[in-house]
Amino acid sequence: MTVLSIQNVSCVYPAAGKAESVHALKNITLDIDSGEFVVALGASGCGKSTLLNMIAGFIAPTEGEITLKGQAVTGPGADRSVVFQKHALLPWLNVLDNVAFGLKIQKKGRAERERIARQFIQLLGLEKFEKSAVYMLSGGMQQRVGIARALTCDPEILLMDEPLGALDALTRERAQELILKIWNDTRKVIFLITHSVEEALFMGTKLIVMSPRPGRVSHVFDLPFSKRYLETGDARAVKASADFIALRERVLELILVDDEGTGHE
Numbered sequence: 001m002t003v004l005s006i007q008n009v010s011c012v013y014p015a016a017g018k019a020e021s022v023h024a025l026k027n028i029t030l031d032i033d034s035g036e037f038v039v040a041l042g043a044s045g046c047g048k049s050t051l052l053n054m055i056a057g058f059i060a061p062t063e064g065e066i067t068l069k070g071q072a073v074t075g076p077g078a079d080r081s082v083v084f085q086k087h088a089l090l091p092w093l094n095v096l097d098n099v100a101f102g103l104k105i106q107k108k109g110r111a112e113r114e115r116i117a118r119q120f121i122q123l124l125g126l127e128k129f130e131k132s133a134v135y136m137l138s139g140g141m142q143q144r145v146g147i148a149r150a151l152t153c154d155p156e157i158l159l160m161d162e163p164l165g166a167l168d169a170l171t172r173e174r175a176q177e178l179i180l181k182i183w184n185d186t187r188k189v190i191f192l193i194t195h196s197v198e199e200a201l202f203m204g205t206k207l208i209v210m211s212p213r214p215g216r217v218s219h220v221f222d223l224p225f226s227k228r229y230l231e232t233g234d235a236r237a238v239k240a241s242a243d244f245i246a247l248r249e250r251v252l253e254l255i256l257v258d259d260e261g262t263g264h265e
Contacts, residue, residue, distance in 0.1 A: 157191060
C-alpha cells in the first residue's frame, strides 16, 4: 500500500537581490509503500534535503503535490517526525524529558508521556541514562535520544537528514545496525538522506539516486542487503560480498557522472 506519494514535484527558490533563482528539484515522482526504507543519495546540491523538507512540510513545492495516505502535505504534522544531522536536543532537559517532549506538545499527561517515552528509551538501549543530562552523553547516544524522541509520536514516516554524518566510523556502523533493527521492529516507513554510498546500500530497501541540480530521480534500485543483514546479523559479511561491492562501484560511477537518463532495477 502506498503511504507517501510524490507526484511531479518541482522546487524553485526565488531570487534574492541580484542572484538568480535556483531550480532545486524538477519533476520528482516517487511512491513509497508501507514498511519501505528509502534512501536518497546524490552529490551535494542535488536537492536531497529540499525533498526531505518538502515531505516534512517545512517548505511547499513550486509545482506538483505530496500526499501522505491520501491527504495533501501542506505543513508539518505529527504524522511525520524528523531526525536531524545535529540532534537538536534541548540541553536543559534530561533524556526522559527530551524523548517525551513531543508528547508534551500534544498535551498528553505526564504519566502517559513518560510511559510511552520509556518504551522507546528501552528500545534504544538508554534506560540507564533516562535521568542524565543530554550534554553528558556521547554523540552516538545523543543521536539515539533524537531517534527515540522522533518515534514517541508514532509517526507514519520517519525522516532522517544525514543523522549519522557527524559520528566516528565505528559508532556510525553500530548506529546503522541499530536503526535497521528498530525499523525491523517498528515497520515504520523511513526516508533517509546520506552522502555515503555504502550506508545507503546497507540500510535501504530502495535507493533513489538523484542527479545534479535541478535534482531529478535518475535511477532507482531495489536493495536486498538490509534484509540479508537482519537475517544473518553479520554486517561485515554483507558489506564485503561481491554483489554489494559491485553495486557500490556502479552507484559511485553514476554519482560521479552526470547521467541524464532514468532507470529502475
